[in-house]
Amino acid sequence: MAGFGALGKAGIDAGPWVSNGVPLALFVxxxxxxxxxxxxxxxxTAKLDRQLANYAxxxxxxxxxxxxRTKRVGSLESEFVLDWLEQERYAIELAARGRKPETKGLGFLDKKI
Structure with missing residues (x-):
């Protein structure tokens, strides 16, 4: 007699549909x-959306x-993101050019060869 847990102990035949279907239903x-x-x-896309929303x-x-562009098309397209990323990288590069590179705390600068 096939049983499913307590049903089997009680002598009730649960059958393969119940014994296979219940775990599947619980998983779903x-x-x-x-x-x-x-x-x-x-x-x-959801992860990228969250990252873009938090990015300054x-x-x-x-x-x-x-x-x-995303509003017009109705979805976040990779082409749009790549175009924006290229422009953003260029803007970061321009902003970094005006700054003096930080060498404070770099241990390899103190090494005598």
């Missing part, structure tokens, strides 16, 4: 609850263009 339920209540993004851009105009 746990997965759905995890998706619903998790704080982590479940897609790369150097080139504000390029950031606004990324926002406008």
């Amino acid at each position: 339920l746990a997965y759905q609850l995890g998706l619903r209540y998790s704080k982590k993004p479940w897609t790369y 851009p150097i080139n504000s105009e390029a950031y606004r263009q990324l926002q406008e």
Whole structure:
């Protein structure tokens, strides 16, 4: 007599549909609850969206263009992000050129050869 836990001990035949279906249903339920209540993004687009929302851009105009292009198309396209990233890297490079490089605390500078 096939049984499922306490049902089998009670002499009730649960059958293969119950013994295989219940664990599967519990897995699906746990997965759905995890998706619903998790704080982590479940897609790369969601993760990128969260990172962009928390980022303070150097080139504000390029950031606004990324926002406008994304609104117009209705999705965050990799082409748009790569274009913005190129402009942002250039702006960071320009901003860094004006600063003197920090050499304080670099141990290799004190090494005598």
